[in-house]
Amino acid sequence: xxxxxxxxxxxxxxxxxxxxxxxxxxxxxxxxxxxxxxxxxxxxxxxxxxxxxxxxxxxxxxxxxxxxxxxxxxxxxxxxxxxxxxxxxxxxxxxxxxxxxxxxxxxxxxxxxxxxxxxxxxxxxxxxxxxxxxxxxxxxxxxxxxxxxxxxxxxxxxxxxxxxxxxxxxxxxxxxxxxxxxxxxxxxxxxxxxxxxxxxxxxxxxxxxxxxxxxxxxxxxxxxxxxxxxxxxxxxxxxxxxxxxxxxxxxxxxxxxxxxxxxxxxxxxxxxxxxxxxxxxxxxxxxxxxxxxxxxxxxxxxxxxxxxxxxxxxxxxxxxxxxxxxxxxxxxxxxxxxxxxxxxxxxxxxxxxxxxxxxxxxxxxxxxxxxxxxxxxxxxxxxxxxxxxxxxxxxxxxxxxxxxxxxxxxxxxxxxxxxxxxxxxxxxxxxxxxxxxxxxxxxxxxxxxxxxxxxxxxxxxxxxxxxxxxxxxxxxx
Amino acid sequence: xxxxxxxxxxxxxxxxxxxxxxxxxxxxxxxxxxxxxxxxxxxxxxxxxxxxxxxxxxxxxxxxxxxxxxxxxxxxxxxxxxxxxxxxxxxxxxxxxxxxxxxxxxxxxxxxxxxxxxxxxxxxxxxxxxxxxxxxxxxxxxxxxxxxxxxxxxxxxxxxxxxxxxxxxxxxxxxxxxxxxxxxxxxxxxxxxxxxxxxxxxxxxxxxxxxxxxxxxxxxxxxxxxxxxxxxxxxxxxxxxxxxxxxxxxxxxxxxxxxxxxxxxxxxxxxxxxxxxxxxxxxxxxxxxxxxxxxxxxxxxxxxxxxxxxxxxxxxxxxxxxxxxxxxxxxxxxxxxxxxxxxxxxxxxxxxxxxxxxxxxxxxxxxxxxxxxxxxxxxxxxxxxxxxxxxxxxxxxxxxxxxxxxxxxxxxxxxxxxxxxxxxxxxxxxxxxxxxxxxxxxxxxxxxxxxxxxxxxxxxxxxxxxxxxxxxxxxxx
Numbered sequence: 001x002x003x004x005x006x007x008x009x010x011x012x013x014x015x016x017x018x019x020x021x022x023x024x025x026x027x028x029x030x031x032x033x034x035x036x037x038x039x040x041x042x043x044x045x046x047x048x049x050x051x052x053x054x055x056x057x058x059x060x061x062x063x064x065x066x067x068x069x070x071x072x073x074x075x076x077x078x079x080x081x082x083x084x085x086x087x088x089x090x091x092x093x094x095x096x097x098x099x100x101x102x103x104x105x106x107x108x109x110x111x112x113x114x115x116x117x118x119x120x121x122x123x124x125x126x127x128x129x130x131x132x133x134x135x136x137x138x139x140x141x142x143x144x145x146x147x148x149x150x151x152x153x154x155x156x157x158x159x160x161x162x163x164x165x166x167x168x169x170x171x172x173x174x175x176x177x178x179x180x181x182x183x184x185x186x187x188x189x190x191x192x193x194x195x196x197x198x199x200x201x202x203x204x205x206x207x208x209x210x211x212x213x214x215x216x217x218x219x220x221x222x223x224x225x226x227x228x229x230x231x232x233x234x235x236x237x238x239x240x241x242x243x244x245x246x247x248x249x250x251x252x253x254x255x256x257x258x259x260x261x262x263x264x265x266x267x268x269x270x271x272x273x274x275x276x277x278x279x280x281x282x283x284x285x286x287x288x289x290x291x292x293x294x295x296x297x298x299x300x301x302x303x304x305x306x307x308x309x310x311x312x313x314x315x316x317x318x319x320x321x322x323x324x325x326x327x328x329x330x331x332x333x334x335x336x337x338x339x340x341x342x343x344x345x346x347x348x349x350x351x352x353x354x355x356x357x358x359x360x361x362x363x364x365x366x367x368x369x370x371x372x373x374x375x376x377x378x379x380x381x382x383x384x385x386x387x388x389x390x391x392x393x394x395x396x397x398x399x400x401x402x403x404x405x406x407x408x409x410x411x412x413x414x415x416x417x418x419x420x421x422x423x424x425x426x427x428x429x430x431x432x433x434x435x436x437x438x439x440x441x442x443x444x445x446x447x448x449x450x451x452x453x454x455x456x457x458x459x460x461x462x463x464x465x466x467x468x469x470x471x472x473x474x475x476x477x
Numbered sequence: 478x479x480x481x482x483x484x485x486x487x488x489x490x491x492x493x494x495x496x497x498x499x500x501x502x503x504x505x506x507x508x509x510x511x512x513x514x515x516x517x518x519x520x521x522x523x524x525x526x527x528x529x530x531x532x533x534x535x536x537x538x539x540x541x542x543x544x545x546x547x548x549x550x551x552x553x554x555x556x557x558x559x560x561x562x563x564x565x566x567x568x569x570x571x572x573x574x575x576x577x578x579x580x581x582x583x584x585x586x587x588x589x590x591x592x593x594x595x596x597x598x599x600x601x602x603x604x605x606x607x608x609x610x611x612x613x614x615x616x617x618x619x620x621x622x623x624x625x626x627x628x629x630x631x632x633x634x635x636x637x638x639x640x641x642x643x644x645x646x647x648x649x650x651x652x653x654x655x656x657x658x659x660x661x662x663x664x665x666x667x668x669x670x671x672x673x674x675x676x677x678x679x680x681x682x683x684x685x686x687x688x689x690x691x692x693x694x695x696x697x698x699x700x701x702x703x704x705x706x707x708x709x710x711x712x713x714x715x716x717x718x719x720x721x722x723x724x725x726x727x728x729x730x731x732x733x734x735x736x737x738x739x740x741x742x743x744x745x746x747x748x749x750x751x752x753x754x755x756x757x758x759x760x761x762x763x764x765x766x767x768x769x770x771x772x773x774x775x776x777x778x779x780x781x782x783x784x785x786x787x788x789x790x791x792x793x794x795x796x797x798x799x800x801x802x803x804x805x806x807x808x809x810x811x812x813x814x815x816x817x818x819x820x821x822x823x824x825x826x827x828x829x830x831x832x833x834x835x836x837x838x839x840x841x842x843x844x845x846x847x848x849x850x851x852x853x854x855x856x857x858x859x860x861x862x863x864x865x866x867x868x869x870x871x872x873x874x875x876x877x878x879x880x881x882x883x884x885x886x887x888x889x890x891x892x893x894x895x896x897x898x899x900x901x902x903x904x905x906x907x908x909x910x911x912x913x914x915x916x917x918x919x920x921x922x923x924x925x926x927x928x929x930x931x932x933x934x935x936x937x938x939x940x941x942x943x944x945x946x947x948x949x950x951x952x953x954x
Contacts, residue, residue, distance in 0.1 A: 097814050106617055118616035130826055131608030139595035140583055142797025177654045177799075181820040193670040193692050209818035215670050215692075320619025320825035322654075337574050341686035343658040347824035348797035349607055 003038050004045035011046065012076070015055055015066055026056060026064040049261075051291045054379065054397045058292075067379070074386040074395040077256075077407045080230060083201040083220035083437060087241055090212040090436045096205045099418065103427040109459040112418070112427030114254075116402050116449025118319055120373060122357075122366050126318055129360065130353025141352065146345030147336060149175025149325070153355035157325055164286070166300040168309070168327045174336055175325050175346045179284045179312035182326035183247070184210050185342065186308040189334035190278045191216055191244045198237050198246040200229050202405075202434035202443070204254040204282065207247050211436075218436040219243065225396060225405065228258040231267055238275045245278045250298050252285035255405050255434050255445035257398025259295040269301040276306065278331065283311045284324075287367055289400040290375040305329030313354060316367065321350040374402045374449065381448040384457060388464025390471045402449035408442045409471040417444070420466060426459040479740075480515050481522035488523065489553075492532055492543055503533060503541040526738070528768045531852065531874050535769070544856070551863040551872040554733075554884045557707060560678040560697035560914065564718055567689040567913045573682045576895065580904045586936040589895070589904030591731075593879050593926025595796055597850060599834075599843050603795055606837065607830025618829065623822030624813060626652025626802070630832035634802055641763070643777040645786070645804045651813055652802050652823045656761045656789035659803035660724070661687050662819065663785040666811035667755045668693055668721045675714050675723040677706050679882075679911035679920070681731040681759065684724050688913075695913040696720065702873060702882065705735040708744055715752050722755045727775050729762035732882050732911050732922035734875025736772040746778040753783065755808065760788045761801075764844055766877035767852040782806030790831060793844065798827040851879045851926065858925040861934060865941025867948045879926035885919045886948040894921070897943060903936040 014020045027035065032043045047064050050056040056064045103113040141150070148154065154170040161168040176182040183206070191197065193215035199207055201220035211218050219241050222233040229248050237243070250260045250268070260268065272279040281298050289295070299309035308331055312324030323346065328335040339345075357363065381404055385395050394407040408414070414430035421428050429447070431440025450456060491497045504512065509520045524541050527533040534544045580590040618627070625631065631647035638645040653659040660683070668674060670692035676684055678697035688695050696718050699710040706725050714720070727737045727745070737745065749756040758775050766772070776786035785808055789801030800823065805812040816822075834840065858881055862872050871884040885891070891907035898905050906924070908917025927933060 093814050093818060097817060100817060104620070104623070106621065115620055118619045121616070121619075123614050123616050123619070124612070127611035127614050127826075130611045134604035134607045134830070135601070137600050137604050139598070139600050142595045142598075142600070142795075143581070143592060144583065145797065146581070177658075177820040177824070178822070180818075181654075184819055188690060206818065206821075213665060213815060213818050318619075320622065320822070322820070322822055322824045337570050338690060340574060340577060341570060341657075341683065341690050342661055343654040343799070343820070344683075345655070345797070345799055347654070347799045347827045349604075349826050349830065350824045353611070353826065 004042045004049065007032075007036060007038065007042065007046040008049040011050060012055055020066050022066050022068045024066045026066070028063055048293065054290060054375065054399055074382070074389065074393050076397050077225040077394040077405060080222050080224045081201040081439070082222060083439065085219065085237065085240070087196045087217040087219045088436055090208050090216070090218050092205060092208045092433060092436065093212055095433050096209055099427070099429060099433055102422050107425060109426045109455050110450055111446050111456070111459060111463070112429040113447045113449070115319060116315065116374070116447075117451065120370055120449070121317060121319060122362070125362065126353060126357050129357040130349060133352035133356045134349045137352070142348055145348045145351055147174065147339050149173070149346055150348070150351040150355055152359070153351050156355055156358040161327070164300065165296060166309075168299065172327050172332060173325050174328065174332070174339055175323065175351060176339065177324065177343060177346055178314055178322040179282065179310045179324035180206055181343065182310040182312070182324045183207065183280060183282055184213070185335050185338045186278070186280045186310065186326060186328060186331070187211070187214055187216065187245060187247070188338045189328070189331050195244040196241045198234065198241070198243045199436070200248050200253065202255055202431065202440050203247070204249065205433045207282070208436055220436060223256065224258060225256050226258050227264065228253055228260045231264065231271060235271055238277055243277065245280055246272060247280040247282065249282045249285070251283060251295050252288060252398055252401030254285065254401070255403050255429070257396045257401055257403055257405060259399060262296050265296050265298045266301045269298050269307060273304045273306050279307045281307050281309045283309060284315050285401040286311065287316045288371060288374055288402065290371055291399060294400070299327065302329060308335070316370065317357075317363065318350070318354060321354060322347070323350050323354055377451060378402065378404065378448045380452040381446060381460070384452055384460045385446065385464070388461045390464070390468040392471070393467070402447060404446040404448055406444045406446055408444065408467050410442055412442045412467050412470045414440070414442055414444055417463075417466060417470065421463060424462065426463065428463070481519045481526065484509070484513060484515065484519065484523040485526040488527060489532055497543050499543050499545045501543045503543070505540055525770060531767060531855070531876050551859070551866065551870050553874050554702040554871040554882060557699050557701045558678040558916070559699060560916065562696065562714065562717070564673045564694040564696045565913055567685050567693070567695050569682060569685045569910060569913065570689055572910050573686055576904070576906060576910055579899050584902060586903045586932050587927055588923050588933070588936060588940070589906040590924045590926070592796055593792065593851070593924075594928065597847055597926070598794060598796060599839070602839065603830060603834050606834040607826060610829035610833045611826045614829070619825055622825045622828055624651065624816050626650070626823055627825070627828040627832055629836065630828050633832055633835035638804070641777065642773060643786075645776065649804050649809060650802050651805065651809070651816055652800065652828060653816065654801065654820060654823055655791055655799045656759065656787045656801035657683055658820065659787040659789070659801045660684065660757060660759055661690070662812050662815045663755070663757045663787065663803060663805060663808070664688070664691055664693065664722060664724070665815045666805070666808050672721040673718045675711065675718070675720045676913070677725050677730065679732055679908065679917050680724070681726065682910045684759070685913055697913060700733065701735060702733050703735050704741065705730055705733075705737045708741065708748060712748055715754060720754065722757055723749060724757040724759065726759045726762070728760060728772050729765060729875055729878030731762065731878070732880050732906070734873045734878055734880055734882060736876060739773050742773050742775045743778045746775050746784060750781045750783050756784045758784050758786045760786060761792050762878040763788065764793045765848060765851055765879065767848055768876060771877070776804065779806060785812070793847065794834075794840065795827070795831060798831065799824065800827050800831055854928060855879060855881065855925045857929040858923060858937070861929060861937045862923065862941070865938045867941070867945040869948070870944070879924060881923040881925055883921045883923055885921065885944050887919055889919045889944050889947045891917070891919055891921055894943060894947065898940060901939065903940065905940070
């Protein structure tokens with residue numbers, strides 16, 4: 001652990017224990033530098049890190065304060081996961097289908113949903129851009145804009161890469177039917193049935209579904225709840241299993257919310273490049289950071305083309321439009337071939353509408369508002385969970401995205417809880433759906449992408465009571 | 478062969494030999510009935526069949542005449558294909574990718590393209606419907622209209638089934654990213670890598686690509702150029718290979734243009750149902766018939782749910798929108814699960830736009846015009862090919878769709894021809910791309926979906942000269 005990380009961990013622990021309370025001012029940089037015997041730059045780094053985690057907030061010309069919402073009621077999950085390291089076929093689809101189907105009604109409180117509220121998006125403005133684009137459609141665009149996708153849209157995506165510090169040109173991008181198709185195409189391009197793929201523990205269930213669909217085996221790799229996949233464990237798994245790909249999220253991982261800092265992202269790319277291992281980087285939450293800096297994508301350090309970077313507009317701008325993309329590095333041709341054979345192309349009206357919207361230049365302003373809203377919603381849910389859930393509950397403090405990872409008292413069965421709450425009109429994403437080995441039996445992913453309105457607040461309270469009852473019952477037994 | 482089929486074959490042969498010429502009047506039904514010793518109903522059936530094949534045309538209150546455009550210059554292909562019947566892995570993608578990529582420029586004369594001219598579609602009207610739909614988008618539709626797809630659109634699709642004589646309700650339909658995704662989902666739902674699938678000989682290359690992608694083996698089944706797959710050969714292949722699925726087109730098959738009549742379609746469904754074999758029916762050209770009757774889809778006779786019927790709007794209304802669907806019969810749940818894992822959902826703006834267009838009720842009128850245009854274009858290309866190509870060339874006379882299957886003199890190498898013409902800005906679809914065994918070395922599929930304008934006419938002439946040169950050269954050797 002580096003000095004600034006050690007300092008940040010100390011302060012985080014003080015917040016966790018309640019020594020530092022919401023609203024308390026942190027020592028000034030000069031004070032902390034003197035008292036800890038470290039450079040002011042180290043203190044800055046530590047405070048930045050705490051800010052990125054949502055634990056402290058900077059106030060202009062005043063200093064750093066413990067975030068008001070950083071409730072001490074629930075600590076963060078701290079323990080690195082400990083998967084068994086075995087390769088296994090995946091059989092998760094029935095569980096995922098059951099859970100996902102349960103979220104598809106407006107009447108259900110969507111704590112288990114993977115989508116943020118559709119009201120967070122500029123759908124009217126986007127609709128007008130799409131309307132203008134399709135009303136004056138060049139008939140030939142219905143042929144030209146098939147694979148690899150509309151040129152104007154790929155240009156706009158390339159500009160986003162530039163802002164993000166990655167060198168990816170329009171010709172290196174393929175537009176897809178959402179990031180899900182992009183990820184499936186990447187797997188299909190580099191794997192054959194029976195091959196092994198390394199994944200995080202826990203990992204996004206759609207990754208497991210894709211492995212199952214393609215007849216691939218999963219090896220779960222130890223993952224830190226704050227900093228993402230463990231690189232030593234990853235290295236060891238590459239040597240042991242000779243996998244054909246690694247699939248992970250470097251930023252605001254689903255479900256943990258973990259992110260890598262620059263040094264780690266660089267080390268990750270160096271590691272996979274050394275092993276000539278394709279890295280499928282699922283980065284759909286990368287734009288949804290809080291604070292003043294965002295962590296980098298691994299793609300930013302990809303010099304040799306081993307990183308297949310996938311993202312979409314579904315979580316940032318245009319849910320339902322189903323426009324994603326992939327920058328597959330050295331696998332561009334193979335992925336394009338699979339796209340042609342799988343779905344030929346991506347819907348042209350949606351591509352044209354998005355290209356026009358992005359050209360008009362209001363995306364950045366929309367994103368700033370969205371980031372603030374999601375941060376506020378995360379904090380509200382963290383506080384509500386802290387109040388409603390029994391002692392011993394831990395809740396993640398992600399610096400971006402909109403998922404919270406909740407570690408409940410041991411032996412509270414998340415699958416039972418899901419079925420109980422579903423009967424009461426509340427969806428949940430139980431921990432085992434994020435693991436090929438069905439681990440994380442007493443974990444939940446909570447969606448903070450919807451406002452904590454009265455029904456949602458009531459649902460969190462009801463959920464907390466159900467958890468407390470189960471925790472007591474298991475203690476009594 | 479039934480009586481009416483025998484009568485129709487006799488008349489077709491007379492047309493082919495030139496005994497009956499374009500514009501000649503056929504014997505009246507009473508005359509033919511008396512002279513052949515068959516019932517008037519049999520004569521009617523025979524004349525209907527010839528009309529459906531485009532060989533004769535009915536004139537109101539006058540009788541039947543040999544179609545003006547039914548040039549005798551090039552006979553129809555007659556010989557049933559004779560595949561070797563072996564199961565083999567598929568490796569066709571590189572060839573298909575090369576050919577398809579060659580068609581993706583406006584500057585190329587699209588004889589090898591799979592798309593009709595984008596100018597044949599009411600894109601302005603469709604654009605206005607889409608514009609209205611997205612401008613007043615209910616934000617929740619971006620969540621509700623994911624899998625299985627927008628309810629209003631599925632209702633409209635169900636109404637089309639009703640017109641087509643099939644009983645398929647909205648809840649039995651899943652909206653997909655074009656028919657290509659539907660077909661891939663069907664295969665994935667019923668097959669595992671290494672399994673065997675029966676296909677036509679020749680068959681649509683995208684079917685072969687999908688088999689290759691999924692690690693499946695193909696068995697090509699003998700297919701008649703007019704009447705489609707041979708049911709006895711199909712039965713034998715089922716017994717011999719224990720396949721997991723059969724994929725075919727019952728109407729205006731790509732590339733042959735063959736169609737089944739009602740008796741054969743019924744027999745097909747009975748056959749697969751008896752063997753409990755999933756039948757993937759690719760039916761994207763079913764709406765594009767000429768004449769007064771269209772052949773039925775196999776789905777119309779599917780009582781036990783073994784037919785997985787796939788279609789789309791890409792060839793009839795909305796190229797580039799990428800909206801297809803599948804009615805997967807008893808495999809509904811499995812296909813839905815794969816759709817969720819593969820691409821989650823289908824673009825909502827395109828779905829809403831199509832639903833609104835279809836509700837407005839002008840689709841039927843558009844289709845009537847489109848069918849007439851495509852018939853006229855087919856006839857123009859048939860005549861141009863008959864004039865430009867050397868003796869010994871045969872050209873199909875499909876009663877629908879927009880593909881012509883051209884059998885050139887033996888030893889004219891279609892792949893060489895494709896490369897020669899590509900260098901001159903003319904794309905072709907060479908026969909071997911329609912076969913896992915790379916058969917049909919001297920065959921081409923010609924796209925008659927574009928008007929035979931001056932560049933297209935010049936391309937056909939240039940193509941004909943190149944074929945003639947090669948035919949002479951191979952004779953001389």
